[in-house]
Amino acid sequence: xxTLDAYLDELASHLDCDPLRRDEIRLEVHAHLREMVEQxxxxxxxxxxxxxxxxxxxxxxxxxxxxxxxxxxxxxxGAAMVPPGRRVGAIVLTxxxxxxxxxxxxxxxxxxxxxxxxxxxxxAPWGYEYxxxxxxxxxxxxxxxxxxxxxxTRRPWDAIIVCVGIDALALAWGPTHQNLLPEAGCMLATAAxxxxxxxxxxxxxxPA
Numbered sequence: 001x002x003t004l005d006a007y008l009d010e011l012a013s014h015l016d017c018d019p020l021r022r023d024e025i026r027l028e029v030h031a032h033l034r035e036m037v038e039q040x041x042x043x044x045x046x047x048x049x050x051x052x053x054x055x056x057x058x059x060x061x062x063x064x065x066x067x068x069x070x071x072x073x074x075x076x077x078g079a080a081m082v083p084p085g086r087r088v089g090a091i092v093l094t095x096x097x098x099x100x101x102x103x104x105x106x107x108x109x110x111x112x113x114x115x116x117x118x119x120x121x122x123x124a125p126w127g128y129e130y131x132x133x134x135x136x137x138x139x140x141x142x143x144x145x146x147x148x149x150x151x152x153t154r155r156p157w158d159a160i161i162v163c164v165g166i167d168a169l170a171l172a173w174g175p176t177h178q179n180l181l182p183e184a185g186c187m188l189a190t191a192a193x194x195x196x197x198x199x200x201x202x203x204x205x206x207p208a
Contacts, residue, residue: 003051004033007061014065025068033058090152095162098145102166105137138183141166142191146198156195163187 008026015022036054037047045053058064146159167184 003048003055004030004037007033007055010061011065014062015068029058029064087153087155087158090149090155091158091161093152094145094148094159095165097148098141098162099166099169101144102137102141105140106134134183135186138187139190142187142189143194146191146194150195150198156198157192159191159195160188163191 008030011029012022012026015025033051033054036057037050040050040053041047059067142159142163145162146156149158149162150156163184167187170184
């Protein structure tokens with residue numbers, strides 16, 4: 001086994017992704033390294049020294065794997081370092097938890113603050129009295145969805161998928177739920193904000 005193969009094997013061992021994506025990354029890295037080796041051989045270095053110099057310039061296998069993982073996280077679509085089954089499971093789990101949480105929050109708000117149908121008062125702020133409470137509950141669920149997905153897969157942007165699923169289900173319940181459109185937007189906006197903050201904080205901690 002030559003130096004490049006050993007390096008690629010080590011890199012593959014640090015990649016937390018499905019086998020197909022791992023093979024794709026291995027081929028891409030191998031192509032880059034080969035190009036770097038040829039450049040150093042053209043400068044007069046022997047093959048073994050050229051390979052070692054290319055690896056040193058490219059970075060340690062652990063660091064490269066970490067940077068590849070970061071480059072793929074924080075994306076709503078595209079290749080992910082997280083295994084597909086784990087990502088789908090995290091999205092489903094977060095959707096279920098967020099739906100239960102939202103139903104509970106809304107039931108509590110209605111029981112505590114809307115005993116006399118205050119939500120139907122016309123021309124009140126946001127369409128009804130105490131409307132800000134429903135904005136708060138939806139926004140809280142969106143933010144918590146991003147936090148939960150961050151804890152499980154480090155992909156907080158998947159919270160957008162969760163929020164769209166919850167909002168679509170809520171809006172499909174009946175025409176009376178069309179008033180949920182502002183709250184749906186609030187949930188999406190909060191999830192996106194929390195995801196962006198988490199993603200930014202994580203990137204700032206990584207080595208250059």
